[in-house]
Amino acid sequence: xxxxxxxxxxxxxxxTALVAVLSFVAVLALVLILGYLVAKGASSxxxxxxxxxxxxxxxxxxxxxxxxxxxVIIVGLAALIGLPIGIGTGLYLAExxxxxxxxxxxFVADVLNGTPSIVVGIFAWTWLVKPMGHFSALAGSVAxxxxxxxxxxxxxxxxxxxxxxxxxEAALALGYPRWRTSLRVIARTALAGSVAxxxxxxxxxxxxxxxxxxxxxxxxxEAALALGYPRWRTSLRVIARTALAGxxxxxxxxxxxxxxxxxxxxxxxxxxLNFSTSVLQPMQTLSLQIYVYATGPFDEWHRLAxxxxxxxxxxxxxxxxxxxxxxxxxxxxxx
Amino acid sequence: xxxxxxxxxxxxxxxxxxxxxxxxxxxxxRFGLSFLWTSVWDPVAGIYGAAPMxxxxxxxxxxxxxxxxxxxxxxxxYLTEFAPKWLRQPVAFLVExxxxxxxxxxxxxxxxxxxPFLRAVVVPPLRATLGWTxxxxxxxxxxxxxxxxxxxxxxxxxxxxxxxxxxxxxxxxSQREAALGMGATRWEAVWTAVVPxxxxxxxxxxxxxxxxALGETMAVTMLIGNRHDIGLSVLQPAYTMAAAIAxxxxxxxxxxxxxxLFEVGxxxxxxxxxxxxxxxxxxxxxxxxxxVGSRAL
Numbered sequence: 001x002x003x004x005x006x007x008x009x010x011x012x013x014x015x016t017a018l019v020a021v022l023s024f025v026a027v028l029a030l031v032l033i034l035g036y037l038v039a040k041g042a043s044s045x046x047x048x049x050x051x052x053x054x055x056x057x058x059x060x061x062x063x064x065x066x067x068x069x070x071x072v073i074i075v076g077l078a079a080l081i082g083l084p085i086g087i088g089t090g091l092y093l094a095e096x097x098x099x100x101x102x103x104x105x106x107f108v109a110d111v112l113n114g115t116p117s118i119v120v121g122i123f124a125w126t127w128l129v130k131p132m133g134h135f136s137a138l139a140g141s142v143a144x145x146x147x148x149x150x151x152x153x154x155x156x157x158x159x160x161x162x163x164x165x166x167x168x169e170a171a172l173a174l175g176y177p178r179w180r181t182s183l184r185v186i187a188r189t190a191l192a193g194s195v196a197x198x199x200x201x202x203x204x205x206x207x208x209x210x211x212x213x214x215x216x217x218x219x220x221x222e223a224a225l226a227l228g229y230p231r232w233r234t235s236l237r238v239i240a241r242t243a244l245a246g247x248x249x250x251x252x253x254x255x256x257x258x259x260x261x262x263x264x265x266x267x268x269x270x271x272x273l274n275f276s277t278s279v280l281q282p283m284q285t286l287s288l289q290i291y292v293y294a295t296g297p298f299d300e301w302h303r304l305a306x307x308x309x310x311x312x313x314x315x316x317x318x319x320x321x322x323x324x325x326x327x328x329x330x331x332x333x334x335x
Numbered sequence: 336x337x338x339x340x341x342x343x344x345x346x347x348x349x350x351x352x353x354x355x356x357x358x359x360x361x362x363x364x365r366f367g368l369s370f371l372w373t374s375v376w377d378p379v380a381g382i383y384g385a386a387p388m389x390x391x392x393x394x395x396x397x398x399x400x401x402x403x404x405x406x407x408x409x410x411x412x413y414l415t416e417f418a419p420k421w422l423r424q425p426v427a428f429l430v431e432x433x434x435x436x437x438x439x440x441x442x443x444x445x446x447x448x449x450x451p452f453l454r455a456v457v458v459p460p461l462r463a464t465l466g467w468t469x470x471x472x473x474x475x476x477x478x479x480x481x482x483x484x485x486x487x488x489x490x491x492x493x494x495x496x497x498x499x500x501x502x503x504x505x506x507x508x509s510q511r512e513a514a515l516g517m518g519a520t521r522w523e524a525v526w527t528a529v530v531p532x533x534x535x536x537x538x539x540x541x542x543x544x545x546x547x548a549l550g551e552t553m554a555v556t557m558l559i560g561n562r563h564d565i566g567l568s569v570l571q572p573a574y575t576m577a578a579a580i581a582x583x584x585x586x587x588x589x590x591x592x593x594x595x596l597f598e599v600g601x602x603x604x605x606x607x608x609x610x611x612x613x614x615x616x617x618x619x620x621x622x623x624x625x626x627v628g629s630r631a632l
Contacts, residue, residue, distance in 0.1 A: 012520035016417050022409025023418070026496070027429045029489050033436060033444050040447075088340035096337065108344045114543075114611035115351070116550025118577045119600050122584060123351050126358060146347065153344070260437020263552040263577070267584055287439045287553075294443040295557060302447065309440045320435045324428075 034313070041310030044303050053275050054289075060300055064308050066275040070283040071315075074141045074269055075259045077279060082145035082152060082258075083251055089149065090156025090247075097157070112150040120146045121264035129268055137276075137283035140269030144258040151257065155250025249323040256319035260312060262287040286312040352604070359598035361591060370598060376563045378588070383595035385602065387563045391480070391573035392603070395559060396548035398484030398569065399491060404541055407492045411499035416525050427500065434493035442557030445486045450477040450558070453485070458570065469567040476560075481569040483559035487551055491544040498543060502536035503529060535617050542614035550607045552577040576603040 052063035293305035373384030560572020
């Protein structure tokens with residue numbers, strides 16, 4: 001009897017230790033990856049790395065100025081296209097998404113959310129690169145936007161759903177027309193600009209948004225409706241005010257995710273050894289540069305690849321931490 | 336206006352599927368179903384069969400699951416059941432940070448850190464003990480199914496762990512209390528009362544991880560070796576569908592070649608959609624029955 005009990009205690013202790021070790025291993029993987037990035041990349045980060053362009057293969061020196069600028073332009077353009085569509089879709093899902101269309105949109109956002117980014121890349125190629133006759137940064141941006149939208153939509157939806165109706169009412173008094181005007185302007189600019197990047201962004205956003213909104217208790221919703229607020233006005237209110245932090249978080253996460261994407265850019269933005277700011281021409285990004293340098297034969301390239309990876313990782317981490325900070329502004333007391 | 340915006344997504348999906356199907360049609364008409372199970376991929380002769388890529392995609396993803404599932408479940412169980420309160424948020428945050436690392440950075444790290452590590456530390460003892468099995472035969476050059484599977488495992492751990500954690504958190508405290516009250520040890524309470532309660536949600540989490548692994552492109556392309564061949568040994572190079580598109584799309588000189596790559600893309604798309612839909616369905620069923628896992632997704 002007591003021997004059996006002892007055995008059960010030992011098993012319990014051993015398994016507890018095992019899951020603790022497994023957690024340690026997972027954290028260790030992160031530490032090893034970030035540690036190597038710093039150890040191998042930091043020494044190459046000097047002034048010329050940031051302000052010079054790549055030199056011909058085999059020569060020493062050179063930098064990634066073109067890739068840094070390219071990353072900012074392509075991701076910025078993608079955000080311009082993807083954010084309005086993603087957020088708008090998320091709002092729709094959160095506030096009006098209970099019907100059949102809502103179900104379809106939500107399902108589609110989830111499907112697109114799981115779509116391999118390389119598939120979106122060849123899709124953008126057939127729709128933009130092939131008709132235009134040449135690779136372009138714009139096509140890359142559109143591809144990234146497509147990746148961004150489903151996640152953004154779902155995040156936004158979740159965020160908006162988190163907002164209690166009482167807060168909706170308060171917000172209503174403050175800013176409906178301004179919000180709508182800005183949304184309209186952004187949406188128009190974005191649509192005129194680039195479609196593919198947006199395609200990536202929207203499903204992501206739509207799904208995120210929905211989840212947020214769904215968390216609002218029904219009682220609060222009913223109370224608001226009982227007080228006579230039109231549905232659309234309340235939903236706008238909500239967004240403009242309380243869900244903002246959550247939506248900002250979703251946007252930052254979405255941008256961080258596409259900033260490191262490489263696959264959708266292989267056949268759209270293509271990469272460029274020279275400095276270029278024209279969105280209708282091929283453009284370099286940090287991710288493409290890392291891919292080329294890491295798989296190339298030169299030690300000098302490997303050194304630059306580590307440095308570029310450190311910069312890219314820093315950028316992504318900054319966005320992720322900003323997202324954390326933004327959500328904490330909203331939930332600070334609760335957690 | 337919001338409704339118009341929301342309609343964009345379904346239209347986008349239709350355009351995506353339609354475009355893939357149209358572009359793949361010449362290859363589909365030419366090779367029919369044999370595209371799925373023949374292994375000749377000869378652009379010069381104009382013959383294409385995708386079996387090695389389909390095999391490699393499934394094999395690398397399953398290998399990744401084999402490594403990632405115990406790890407991710409361990410993390411989720413530790414963080415919800417055993418870890419001291421002050422440790423939970425920071426560790427969860429660090430594990431989720433793994434999801435923020437770009438794929439191409441994983442690839443870079445894999446080439447210069449993981450592969451040398453596998454070659455020096457992991458592979459020699461594996462071969463010494465299990466080298467006689469078909470799974471560990473042949474020479475290890477570095478780029479291999481093993482390297483691709485390990486990097487994929489690290490990449491999907493944060494997804495599986497995060498969703499599993501949400502699922503376990505949603506299991507009512509009464510489940511634990513009941514088990515403990517009947518004299519179970521803490522581990523027995525977790526293993527016999529908590530985990531089975533959230534089982535469907537946990538399976539959903541694993542399938543979501545699988546969906547991620549199937550479509551992952553850059554890191555795998557950089558590590559798996561890119562060889563058109565079906566082999567059982569994890570030490571040998573392999574190929575995946577995503578890697579084939581990444582490597583060959585810009586070199587596809589003939590229309591048929593391009594079309595074959597589009598068909599690969601279509602197959603990849605269909606598989607990932609099916610896997611994701613399955614995961615959603617599982618989590619849905621749980622959500623309807625017991626509410627466990629509904630919040631997680």
